Amino acid sequence: xxxxxxxxxxxxxxxxxxxxxxxxxxxxxxxxxxxxxxxxxxxxxxxxxxxxxxxxxxxxxxxxxxxxxx
Numbered sequence: 732x733x734x735x736x737x738x739x740x741x742x743x744x745x746x747x748x749x750x751x752x753x754x755x756x757x758x759x760x761x762x763x764x765x766x767x768x769x770x771x772x773x774x775x776x777x778x779x780x781x782x783x784x785x786x787x788x789x790x791x792x793x794x795x796x797x798x799x800x801x
Contacts, residue, residue, distance in 0.1 A: 752777055
Protein backbone atom coordinates (compact mmCIF):
# COMPACT_ATOMS: atom_id res chain seq x y z
CA UNK A 732 0.00 0.00 0.00
CA UNK A 733 1.25 3.49 -0.75
CA UNK A 734 2.32 5.49 2.29
CA UNK A 735 2.76 8.90 0.65
CA UNK A 736 0.74 11.26 -1.49
CA UNK A 737 3.04 10.57 -4.43
CA UNK A 738 2.45 6.83 -4.11
CA UNK A 739 -1.31 7.29 -4.08
CA UNK A 740 -1.02 9.60 -7.08
CA UNK A 741 1.02 7.02 -9.01
CA UNK A 742 -1.49 4.29 -8.16
CA UNK A 743 -4.42 6.54 -9.07
CA UNK A 744 -2.88 7.45 -12.42
CA UNK A 745 -2.27 3.77 -13.10
CA UNK A 746 -5.94 2.96 -12.36
CA UNK A 747 -7.17 5.82 -14.56
CA UNK A 748 -4.88 4.69 -17.38
CA UNK A 749 -6.07 1.09 -17.16
CA UNK A 750 -9.68 2.29 -16.99
CA UNK A 751 -9.26 4.31 -20.16
CA UNK A 752 -7.53 1.34 -21.75
CA UNK A 753 -10.50 -0.89 -20.89
CA UNK A 754 -12.91 1.72 -22.27
CA UNK A 755 -11.07 1.65 -25.61
CA UNK A 756 -11.30 -2.15 -25.59
CA UNK A 757 -15.01 -2.22 -24.78
CA UNK A 758 -16.09 0.60 -27.11
CA UNK A 759 -13.75 0.39 -30.12
CA UNK A 760 -16.36 1.43 -32.69
CA UNK A 761 -16.90 4.78 -30.99
CA UNK A 762 -13.31 5.79 -31.71
CA UNK A 763 -13.21 4.34 -35.22
CA UNK A 764 -11.10 1.21 -34.77
CA UNK A 765 -11.85 -2.45 -35.28
CA UNK A 766 -11.78 -5.11 -32.55
CA UNK A 767 -8.36 -6.53 -33.42
CA UNK A 768 -6.69 -3.10 -33.34
CA UNK A 769 -8.45 -2.30 -30.05
CA UNK A 770 -7.26 -5.59 -28.51
CA UNK A 771 -3.69 -4.97 -29.67
CA UNK A 772 -3.75 -1.43 -28.33
CA UNK A 773 -5.19 -2.72 -25.03
CA UNK A 774 -2.33 -5.14 -24.41
CA UNK A 775 0.36 -2.71 -25.55
CA UNK A 776 -0.90 0.09 -23.29
CA UNK A 777 -1.49 -2.33 -20.41
CA UNK A 778 2.14 -3.45 -20.68
CA UNK A 779 3.29 0.19 -20.75
CA UNK A 780 1.25 1.02 -17.63
CA UNK A 781 2.47 -2.08 -15.77
CA UNK A 782 6.13 -1.50 -16.62
CA UNK A 783 5.77 2.13 -15.54
CA UNK A 784 4.15 1.22 -12.23
CA UNK A 785 6.71 -1.52 -11.53
CA UNK A 786 9.55 0.89 -12.36
CA UNK A 787 8.18 3.51 -9.96
CA UNK A 788 7.68 0.90 -7.23
CA UNK A 789 11.17 -0.52 -7.73
CA UNK A 790 12.87 2.90 -7.71
CA UNK A 791 11.04 4.33 -4.72
CA UNK A 792 10.04 1.33 -2.65
CA UNK A 793 11.74 -1.17 -0.43
CA UNK A 794 14.37 -3.17 -2.27
CA UNK A 795 13.70 -6.79 -3.14
CA UNK A 796 15.36 -9.42 -0.96
CA UNK A 797 15.25 -13.15 -0.43
CA UNK A 798 12.84 -14.09 2.37
CA UNK A 799 13.42 -17.83 2.71
CA UNK A 800 16.19 -19.45 4.68
CA UNK A 801 19.05 -17.49 6.19
